[in-house]
Amino acid sequence: MSQHDSVMSATYKQRLRGWLSYAFASEAFVVVSLTLFLPICLEQFARDNGFFQPEKTQSCNSLSGDAPANVDDRCAVKIGWLWIDTASFSLYVYSISVALQALTVISMGSIADRPLYRKPLLLTFAAIGAFSAIFFLFLSSSSPLWMMSAIFAIFANVGFGASVVAMNAYLPSLAKDSPEVIQAHSELRSSCEDRDENAALAASADVELELSLEEVSDPLLGHPIHPGASQSTYTTALSRATSRISSLGIASGYGAGIILLLVALIPVTRLGGSTFSLRLAIGLSGVWWALFSIPAAIWLPNASNIDEPESGSIKPDDDWTFSSEIGAAWKRLVVMLRWREIQRLQHTFRYLAAWFLLSDGFTTITSTAILFGKTTLHMEPPSLILIGAITPFSGIIGSLVSPILQRKFMWSNLHVLVLLVLMVSLIPAYGCLGFLPIFKGTARFGGLTTQGEMFGLAVYFGFAYGAFQSYARAFYAELLPPGEEARWYGLFSITDKSSSFVGPLIVGLIADSTGNIRYAFFFLVFMVWAAVPVLLSVNIDKGRQDARDYVSRRTLVGE
Known part of the structure; x- marks a missing residue:
């Protein structure tokens, strides 16, 4: 292996480690918080501030000696002038977060297509999501500001969804730069060069020989080249590299989620599933997300060492602004x-x-x-x-x-x-x-x-x-x-x-x-x-x- 190949291999491994590290960081939030503790915590926040229906006079968290005769009575919390079932509260918050996540993803998709801005965009939304989860550590359900829990949950989900779009944008280039795809591409290029050389030899032959088309591919000119086979080998290698790297990302994220879930279960179990224990689990997922995003910030390519080509549909860097790009993104969605x-x-x-x-x-x-x-x-x-x-x-x-x-x-x-x-x-x-x-x-x-x-x-x-x-x-x-x-x-x-x-x-x-x-x-x-x-x-x-x-x-x- 040449020195250049060694450098390229080391650069690729560093980029891959950076990509996997962000999967390891962000997916822990999904496993621990988004799918498990966050919905329960939001319902508990609402319950701690809710009242039993239909009278709406007795607090839902009064389950001791003065509990209502029927403890299965539905609990509702007043949001503005509306009474909302506490179980529905977390569903509404999730629905709002999904809607805002979709709006954000549409707006920032084209910006993330610019290699120069992909990493800053990923890290910005990662910070928004991670710190929104961490803020649960400091918000008590008894606080007059308990409704901020909904805001934190929405920002955390939006931050995760938007950052993952930027992360996934790295996948095609990582697959193309993997060793097996590079080797297949080299073989394909060599095959094309051999084909061109044989074509030149045939063209320079004496016209008086009047060679037929079949004779041009005679073994005297060497073994026939089948570029289609090399192309198939390349596309197969690219397909498998993409699935392999994607699988490593899923495994990395699931592994992080399991580790953090087992850690979070300790305080949740010992504290009897209290609101504080749920807040602690969510806060831990935010801390995990922030800490393990640091290797991604170090290893993912910076603006100075990005060599990915930008799409021809994207304007030059000196001819755009964030606001104009966001507006253009919505126009492009309509076109898409x-x-x-x-x-x-x-x-x-x-x-x-x-x-x-x-x-x-x-x-x-x-x-x-x-x-x-x-x-x-x-x-x-x-x-x-x-x-x-x-x-x-x-x-x-x-x-x-x-x-x-x-x-x-x-x-x-x-x-x-x-x-x-x-x-x-x-x-x-x-x-x-x-x-x-x-x-x-x-x-x-x-x-x-x-x-x-x-x-x-x-x-x-x-x-x-x-x-x-x-x-x-x-x-x-x-x-x-x-x-x-x-x-x-x-x-x-x-x-x-x-x-x-x-x-x-x-x-x-x-x-x-x-x-x-x-x-x-x-x-x-x-x-x-x-x-x-x-x-x-x-x-x-x-x-x-x-x-x-x-x-x-x-x-x-x-x-």
Whole structure:
């Protein structure tokens, strides 16, 4: 290896460590706070300031000797002139944070496409999110400013979502600079050079020989070159490198979440799940997020050593401002969603349609399973928290094992995705079996009728879901117009978040109308299976070429 290659390899490893370190930093907040402690803490903040309905005269936190006759009475808190159920309070906060996150992602996507500003943008939103979580340490539910908890939660979620869009924008360039892709690219270039040399030899031959086209490729000129094979090798190497790096990021994040979750469980358990213990867990996730973002700040490329090409659709650095770029980003979103653009990138949009269904289906399976375990199987909070730890741990195994199986069986990313989707669809299908008479009454196992089955399904689901997250991101990376990764990952994030309202809403309506949440499993099976034909219609090779042509055309016509 030459000195130049050694330097390039060291630079690549440093960038990869920086990228993985931010996944390690930010995903801990998701596992510990966003999906577990933050919703509980927000509900507890509201409960500590709420009153039992319908009288609304007795405080909800008075559960001692002067507790109401029926402690199951619903608790409501007054926000302005409205009385809001304390359980709904956290849902409303989450909905608002998702909406603001979508607006932020749209506005900053084009800025994150500029390599010079990608890292500052990532670190800025990381700081906003981390310190918003840390502020929970200093806010008591008895404070007159307790409503600030909603503001902190919103800013934390927005900071996470926006920073992850900037982080994902690094993925395509990291894959292209990986050693195996560099080697495949070198072989492809060598193949093209050999082909050009053979063409020159054939052109310089004596015209009197009147060689036929078949004779030009005679072995006398050397072995025939098949550039198509080299191109296929390169695209395969790029695809696998993307999925491998994405899998490492998912595994790194899940690992951080498990470690911090086990640490946070100590004070939460010893303090009996008090509001302070919940605040402490959220604050710890913010501290973790901030501390482990420091290696990312050091190792991710700075403005002085960025060599990524900017898209031709992006104006030069001396011809823009943040405000003008934000306005242009919204205009570009309108252009991106025009029917003409959808036709140009039809395979990218087909995948986004499948992602809309799958993202909603998978996240709804998670929330429905936890709610089903609590209300139908009567699982205690410690058991549910244990499931919350088992799932990401199994996700680490899934995200690391899947690339190994892919290489062994020579599967494409699309084949892996479809297999994982079918695997996850078996979970709600298994829950539907609980309606069969054989699993009712005296049955001790089967059809998701026992608590033990929940633990087994947590392992199974975590394995498939961890792998799915890494491959979903990697597969999408192959369909993006070069130089516009952040903008399109922003649309990826918007599709994800906008779908998060549909599944829970329908599951809630099903549960309310039937009185049995198990009926929701039929809907979840349908939602996941509906995405399979859409996913199978995606042609990755055609989509990749369309993305390249899309940028070339925009550059040519000055769009």
